[in-house]
Amino acid sequence: MNAMTRRLVIGTAAVSMALSMAACGKAGGDKKDSASAGDTKSIGLLLPENASSTRYESFDRPFIEAKVKALCADCKVQYSNAEGSAAKQKQQFDTLIAQGVKVIILDAFDAKSTQSWVKEAADKGVKVVAYDRLATGPVSAYVSFDNEKVGELQGQALVEALGAKAADANIVMINGDEADPNAAKFKSGAHKALDGKVKKVVYEQSGEWKPTVAGQKIGAAITQFGKDGFQAVYSANDGMAGAIITQLKSAGIAVPVGGQDAGLDAVQRIVAGDQSYTIYKAYKPLAESAAELAVNLLQGKDVKAVASSTIDSDTDKGIPAKLLDPKVVTKANIADTVIADGLYKATDICTSDFAAACTAAGIK
Incomplete structure (x- = not known):
């Protein structure tokens, strides 16, 4: 093999190796950036409205976010408010699933409409905590008042x-x-x-x-x-x-x-x-219980440590529940x-x- 041929072979091999490494790097980057892998520390929070009550923005959201942070320092909460629209909340729910969020705290604007959403989420391994209102479908836990x-x-x-x-x-x-x-x-x-x-x-x-x-x-x-x-x-x-x-x-x-x-x-x-x-x-114990349930589900822990009773919805029986006392x-x-x-x-x-x-x- 003469010098020119040897240089051509070496150069071709180097280009081939570089392309191979780039391809590996790109595939690895896609995997890292994918929703399924990238949001395993994220909890979705969907609240129903902000017009007839100030509680959701003033109390529920900040209390939930603070408690999640206290329980899981590297977890984040992805929040949206439906602003009184069941259709908008469905879009928000679908977006969270597409982003790879594994647990969603859902205060359903229209609890009767959620059966298919929650079923689809469960089929994809996404856990739903029904918050304040008992959403239909196979929710993993429920927290509210009596x-x-x-x-x-x-x-x-x-x-x-x-x-x-x-x-x-x-x-x-x-x-x-x-x-x-x-x-x-x-x-x-x-x-x-x-x-x-x-x-x-x-x-x-x-x-x-x-x-x-x-x-x-x-x-x-x-x-x-x-x-x-x-x-x-x-x-x-x-x-x-x-x-x-x-x-x-x-x-x-x-x-x-x-x-x-x-x-x-x-x-x-x-x-x-x-x-x-x-x-x-009392919003704080309600919100903190929801956050604890969500973090437990994210980390694979038993929700019954928080949800000590059960409740039936229109579609499912024996849902783990925590019910608080009003005043x-x-x-x-x-x-x-x-x-x-x-x-x-x-x-x-x-x-x-x-x-x-x-x-x-x-x-x-």
Whole structure:
């Protein structure tokens, strides 16, 4: 072999080796960047809306993110909010699966629509923690409150707000979205407490968890029954209660109105005497339990260390569950509930518009 031929062979071999190494490097890079391998430390978090309640952005999300970080320093949370759209939430869910996320915390906007999503996720090895609302489909765990108990506490608080007038009182009920299984449990629990204790529920409609809709529905009730045709209003949450109270005030009607979620504006309305009560579902233990379940699933640990009971959904039986206890908040126990738990400081509640009312209520 002459020198020129030898140089040609060596050069060809070098080019071939370089191309081979580049190809290996590219394949390795694809594997490293693939969703299935790249997101094994990611937890998806999908929350339902941010219009009718401030809780999701103010409490649920930051509490979940902080607890995940505390339990798994190199884990990350990939967050999206459905902004009141089941279709948008489905897209967000599909995106997380495509990105290779292995665990999703899902607070379903429309829990009845999730069966096929959750089944598809399970078939791909993706675990779903149903958060606050019990999504349909083979979820791996569920964390929420005893939602029938929530409704029962709402009904009892409304009866107590009416006092001696309860037995002769006609009630208007503005329930939550019928697509939300929790709304049915709130309604059932409320009826358990109200039926037989008040004269009659004269008007009952869904407010769809939308303040504007709730305002329209209470307007229709006022038109139908007049200013003196009902003596109290049950509202399934605080966002709707705020709109209801605005409409009642415009019509010159002052009757007990209750809600749920212990939003700051609702607590301020309670201090001012505009709202009778709310239901406090402590967000921190709820969120931290969800984070713990998600991290356990990500790390292959048994969820029953957290979810000590079980619950049945419309599609599945024996789902590991953790159910927390709700509390009624009235003007008399604000200091012992939402302030004592650190949800709000007195200064958060007692802004200049509410300073005098706070002083009168002994909140400081």
